[in-house]
Amino acid sequence: MTIDTSLQAVNDLLLSISKSSVALLSETSAHILGAGGKRLRPRLVLLAHAAVGGDDFERVVPLAAAVEIIHTATLVHDDINDHGTLRRGRETVNSRWGGTFALLTGDYMFTRAYLLMAPFSSELNTILAQAALDLVEGETLQIKAARQGELDRDLYYEIISKKTASLFAAAVELGAAAGNASPEWRAALREYAFNLGLAFQITDDVLDLVADTHQLGKNAGIDVAQGRGIAVALDGNHGSDHGSGSGSDGAAVAALAALSQDTAPGPLKESLIDAGINGDALDAAIQKGRGKAAELAARAAVCLDALPPSAACDELRALADQVVRRDH
């Protein structure tokens, strides 16, 4: 099996897993699992497996699917909390079937992923369970921070570490562990994926500010309303350089948060400028965020030098570049 045929097998498995004896759950989960998406996390599982010399793709396909299911379950639940109406270019489960069935669809997907993982070793289950826990904690931190208007750089960094980077790291670790990678290779891949995840999320938060809903295939401006995009826009220099530079400007954050609550989906940046926020400062902040993402992506790529050269390794390196250059 190649990476591409394995990814196809992941897609097939995701669709077959949507099938429930309860017709409604089959419908809702096929709606969201069948909508595609970037499939970045399954790709990471498969590529990491190949990069450490693994060739048991049949065994790795369910792991890749489980990671994608957990990710998608959290999206379904996030869309309830965020009142999102569009996801992966489709109506959200919440918008189409209502909050109650969206909640149960997310639960269904969590339990499906758990069942899919049950045949695997304790080691692999621990990796995924820990990441799933991080996801929930990260989402909680984010919503709490947004409500209290208390987001600062360190907290932003903690949130995106838990909410995004953690599952990226788990994805490569699952692929590598299933390929019996050495501890060194596993650690290198984890560091690669963790940095990649941070770069991915910062880019996501910048796109949330500058792109529009149609382009993203999900509601733009929502993450800013949640207080996440704000931190990167105002204060891009979080990450490894904790402590240097000033914290984000509380008053500006509060103003942005208040504004964004009333903002219709669309490029938020324009609304902010219309509302009198300094456009040049915003542009500079966005550039800073883009720069930080590029720096983290570059740091991710360097980690791959610890691995032997391979086509999979080249693809992982290319991913780091794509993740920060994307426009949706």
Next chain:
Amino acid sequence: MTIDTSLQAVNDLLLSISKSSVALLSETSAHILGAGGKRLRPRLVLLAHAAVGGDDFERVVPLAAAVEIIHTATLVHDDINDHGTLRRGRETVNSRWGGTFALLTGDYMFTRAYLLMAPFSSELNTILAQAALDLVEGETLQIKAARQGELDRDLYYEIISKKTASLFAAAVELGAAAGNASPEWRAALREYAFNLGLAFQITDDVLDLVADTHQLGKNAGIDVAQGRGIAVALDGNHGSDHGSGSGSDGAAVAALAALSQDTAPGPLKESLIDAGINGDALDAAIQKGRGKAAELAARAAVCLDALPPSAACDELRALADQVVRRDH
């Protein structure tokens, strides 16, 4: 370790598991996990383990805790969907912290249970994952049936099998499997617990009709509003005797469902009689429900005859009696 000290260890573990690096999640999950409750499912895990001659209670305690966490997570999510305000004598997480944090608290508990189970064998994980899946499917079926007013006896039976009996069966199977029980003993315990679960749920649904909120420690009348209590009140003879007898009366079900939506928490039976529902017929239906529960409990007890006599077995037998005689 005795059963009682093991149960105390389960409670301690539940509290230590409430601890999250995110303070809010520690608060919410300690609120509900620390509220006590009957701890019936952990007790089933421990007693089944003892009944098959197992004595490794230290190993079984986390299994018992995981079952209780999964159960409690579904309660937290159910309380969002049902707008319940009282649970285990305390304010619900939903009522105190709002729907968003209640959703995340349920998710947190699901992932905590998964992490707790990760060190155990694939066999044990498969048992719990399958039951968790059943729980979600059962809850979905119930809400869908209530909304469409299409609950009949077979569907009621399917719902309580998935929503309640399935986790009871998983509980004893986990305890028995961890005690290396023979397939015969495991099957006997499963059948015991499955019937016990049905008896428990039918009793719950009857209590939902006749008891009040204070007595139950959770909102009375809610399950009727969800359409579940209706079936047992109008048509107690579901279960093994599928096909005999008539289905429930659709018009009466619809009238009850419409009524119950506007009913304040309190003994629903009185409101129904006030509203002109025939009190004698209702009493007869309630008696029929009680009778069916007693019959299922007796059937559960008989299954235990396949096991060697023991104090644990006696306790399991006593449970079957308590479950249908309780008033809360």
